[in-house]
Amino acid sequence: MQLSSRFTVAVHTLLVIHVFGKTEKVTSEFIAASVNVNPVVIRRTLQSLKAAGMVGVKAGSGGASIVKDLHDISLLDVYRAAGCVEGELFHFHETPNPDCPVGHNIHAVLDAHLADAQAAMENELKKVTLADLVAELPAKA
Amino acid sequence: MQLSSRFTVAVHTLLVIHVFGKTEKVTSEFIAASVNVNPVVIRRTLQSLKAAGMVGVKAGSGGASIVKDLHDISLLDVYRAAGCVEGELFHFHETPNPDCPVGHNIHAVLDAHLADAQAAMENELKKVTLADLVAELPAKA
DNA sequence: TTTGTTGTAACCTTTTTGATTACAACGTTA
DNA sequence: TAACGTTGTAATCAAAAAGGTTACAACAAA
Numbered sequence: 001m002q003l004s005s006r007f008t009v010a011v012h013t014l015l016v017i018h019v020f021g022k023t024e025k026v027t028s029e030f031i032a033a034s035v036n037v038n039p040v041v042i043r044r045t046l047q048s049l050k051a052a053g054m055v056g057v058k059a060g061s062g063g064a065s066i067v068k069d070l071h072d073i074s075l076l077d078v079y080r081a082a083g084c085v086e087g088e089l090f091h092f093h094e095t096p097n098p099d100c101p102v103g104h105n106i107h108a109v110l111d112a113h114l115a116d117a118q119a120a121m122e123n124e125l126k127k128v129t130l131a132d133l134v135a136e137l138p139a140k141a
Numbered sequence: 142m143q144l145s146s147r148f149t150v151a152v153h154t155l156l157v158i159h160v161f162g163k164t165e166k167v168t169s170e171f172i173a174a175s176v177n178v179n180p181v182v183i184r185r186t187l188q189s190l191k192a193a194g195m196v197g198v199k200a201g202s203g204g205a206s207i208v209k210d211l212h213d214i215s216l217l218d219v220y221r222a223a224g225c226v227e228g229e230l231f232h233f234h235e236t237p238n239p240d241c242p243v244g245h246n247i248h249a250v251l252d253a254h255l256a257d258a259q260a261a262m263e264n265e266l267k268k269v270t271l272a273d274l275v276a277e278l279p280a281k282a
Numbered sequence: 283t284t285t286g287t288t289g290t291a292a293c294c295t296t297t298t299t300g301a302t303t304a305c306a307a308c309g310t311t312a
Numbered sequence: 313t314a315a316c317g318t319t320g321t322a323a324t325c326a327a328a329a330a331g332g333t334t335a336c337a338a339c340a341a342a
Binding site: 001003004007008009011012015016019033034035036037075085086088089090091092093094095096097101102103106108110113114116117118119120121122123124128133136137 | 142143144145146148149150152153156157160174175176177178216225226227229230231232233234235236237238241242243244246247249250251254255257258259260261262263264265266269274277278
C-alpha cells in the first residue's frame with residue numbers, strides 16, 4: 001500500500017509551471033501532457049495548490065503561474081496541500097476491545113510513537129524546497 | 142489516505158500474546174476478540190509474524206506464542222513483517238512524459254528525497270521495541 | 283474418533299483512486 | 313458582442329485494495 005500519487009503529481013505540476021511559465025501559457029492540458037494524466041486531474045491539483053497560496057490560475061483565458069517564492073515552498077507544504085494524507089499516517093483498527101487490558105491501552109502505548117515516526121518523515125520533507133529541486137533539474141538533464 | 146491497519150493489528154496481536162500467553166491458550170479467536178476483527182484476519186497476521194520468526198503457531202491444538210526476545214523486535218520489524226508497505230512509501234504517476242525536461246527528470250530530482258523521508262520514518266520505528274511498549278502498558282492501565 | 287483449532291482459498295462488500303465525460307462560467311480577442 | 317479556448321466542478325465509471333466472511337481440509341490432542 002502506497003500513498004496517493006497526488007503528492008508527486010503536485011510537485012511535478014509546480015515544476016512544469018516554473019520551467020515553462022516564462023515562455024508558454026501553461027494550461028492544465030499542457031501540464032497533463034508532461035505528467036501523463038487526465039487534464040481534469042491537473043485542474044483538481046491546481047485548485048489544491050491555489051487554495052494553499054502557491055499558484056494562481058486564470059479562469060477563462062487559461063494558464064497557471066507560481067505566486068510564491070520557490071525557496072518558501074517545501075516538499076512538506078506541497079504534501080500537505082496535495083492532501084494525500086489527512087491527519088494520521090497510520091491507521092488503527094476501529095474500536096479495540098475496551099474490556100481487554102491490551103485493547104484498552106493500545107492507543108496509549110502506540111499513538112505517541114507513531115506520531116513520532118510520522119513527524120520524522122514530514123520533517124525530512126520540510127528540509128527540501130522546490131528551489132532545491134529546480135537547482136537539481138538542469139544538472140541531471 | 143492512510144496505511145493499512147495491518148501494522149497496528151500486528152502490534153496489538155503480539156501484545157495480546159505476550160500478556161496472556163502465560164495463563165491462557167491464545168487462539169486467533171481470543172486475539173480477534175481483543176482487536177475486534179475477524180479471526181481470519183488474525184490468522185493471516187499470525188502467518189506473517191510467523192514467517193518473520195516472531196511467533197510460533199500450533200496448528201491443530203491451537204495457540205500462538207512469541208519465540209523472540211521482545212527487546213529484539215522493533216516496531217520497524219513488525220511494520221515490515223505486516224507488509225502494509227511494499228518497497229516505496231510514496232507513489233509515482235506512471236510513465237511521465239520522457240520528451241519533457243520535467244517529466245524526464247522528475248524521478249532523478251525526487252526519488253532520493255522521498256527515500257530520505259521514508260527512511261526517517263522507518264528509523265523512528267526502529268527505535269521502539271515491543272519491550273518498550275510492554276513497559277508502558279501497566280503504567281497506563 | 284471426536285473436538286477444537288489452524289491454514290488457506292474463495293468470494294463479497296466497501297472504499298478509494300484516478301479516468302473520463304459533460305457543461306456552465308469565465309476572459310480574451312477578433 | 314460573438315466566438316473561442318480554458319477553467320471549475322459535478323457526476324459517473326472502472327479498477328484496485330482492504331477487510332469481512334464463509335467454507336473446509338489438515339492437524340493435534342484428549
